[in-house]
Amino acid sequence: xxxxxxxxxxxxxxxxxxxxxxxxxxxxxxxxxxxxxxxxxxxxxxxxxxxxxxxxxxxxxxxxxxxxxxxxxxxxxxxxxxxxxxxxxxxxxxxxxxxxxxxxxxxxxxxxxxxxxxxxxxxxxxxxxxxxxxxxxxxxxxxxxxxxxxxxxxxxxxxxxxxxxxxxxxxxxxxxxxxxxxxxxxxxxxxxxxxxxxxxxxxxxxxxxxxxxxxxxxxxxx
Numbered sequence: 001x002x003x004x005x006x007x008x009x010x011x012x013x014x015x016x017x018x019x020x021x022x023x024x025x026x027x028x029x030x031x032x033x034x035x036x037x038x039x040x041x042x043x044x045x046x047x048x049x050x051x052x053x054x055x056x057x058x059x060x061x062x063x064x065x066x067x068x069x070x071x072x073x074x075x076x077x078x079x080x081x082x083x084x085x086x087x088x089x090x091x092x093x094x095x096x097x098x099x100x101x102x103x104x105x106x107x108x109x110x111x112x113x114x115x116x117x118x119x120x121x122x123x124x125x126x127x128x129x130x131x132x133x134x135x136x137x138x139x140x141x142x143x144x145x146x147x148x149x150x151x152x153x154x155x156x157x158x159x160x161x162x163x164x165x166x167x168x169x170x171x172x173x174x175x176x177x178x179x180x181x182x183x184x185x186x187x188x189x190x191x192x193x194x195x196x197x198x199x200x201x202x203x204x205x206x207x208x209x210x211x212x213x214x215x216x217x218x219x220x221x222x
Contacts, residue, residue, distance in 0.1 A: 004097045011093035014165065018090075018158045025154045032155065047146040050137025051159060057129055058166045059084040062092060064117040064126075064204050065173040068180070071114075072102045088162040092169060102176050110210055123204025130201060170200035181208045 035044065036052045063081045070077020075098050083091035108114065116122060149156045174193040178186050189207075193199045 007093050007097035010165075011090070011097060014089060014093065014161070018154075018161075022154045022157045023152050026152075029153070029155045045142050045145050045149070047137045047141030047143065048149065048156060050133040050141065051156075051163060053133050054130065055088055055159060055163060055166075056085065057126055057133070058163070058170075059088070061123075061126055061170065061200060061204060062166070062173070064122065065170075065177050066095065067113060067117050068108060068210070069099065069102065069173055069176060071108045073099050075099065088159075089165040089169065090162075092166065096169065096172055102180070108180075108210055114210075118210055120205055120207070120209075123201065123207075127198075127201040127205055130197070167197040167200070170197075174200055174203055177207070178203075180210060182211065183208065 032044070035041065036049065041049050059081065062084055066077040066081045070081075075095070077095065077099075080091050080095035110118060146156075150160055151157070171190070171193045175190055178189055178193075183189050189203065193203045195202075
């Protein structure tokens with residue numbers, strides 16, 4: 001129950017801050033989102049471009065955990081995972097609040113989408129994409145301009161906080177995912193996962209595949 005209160009309160013607080021206390025919205029925000037989404041990046045700070053695209057990679061990292069975790073949940077992890085591509089932590093936090101600790105007796109079918117998100121190569125792809133985007137943003141970006149936009153643009157302000165929240169919350173799902181797998185030193189892996197952003201991505205690159213047969217009491221559709 002405490003986790004439900006913590007994540008529910010965090011979601012409520014983030015929502016109130018984003019729409020009540022963050023910098024005001026700007027008239028060109030919609031056009032900025034369209035340009036970022038369609039690759040029309042001329043004149044846009046590379047830091048903003050990198051951040052926007054990282055907000056597409058992080059939901060994929062969450063999907064690698066949520067679609068597996070959701071097999072033992074009464075709620076649809078797939079819906080929350082899909083929503084995260086549009087609203088980030090606004091979708092992840094409700095899932096964390098509503099989910100229950102996984103049953104020790106769980107069975108997960110490794111076919112289809114589960115086989116993809118369970119693949120180490122998918123984790124490697126996400127990690128390489130993250131390194132490339134961070135390198136591009138840090139090297140080419142204008143930090144002074146980014147700080148100014150962060151202070152005056154609600155979209156960039158909230159997106160930045162959303163990014164921070166997603167990187168910090170990833171270990172919550174990783175901890176349970178570790179328990180499903182055959183690690184020789186699970187505690188060390190849990191500590192590694194606490195490293196913001198890259199700890200979780202490295203975990204996706206090194207985790208063993210799910211056992212061929214797990215016991216799942218009530219398999220749920222994601």
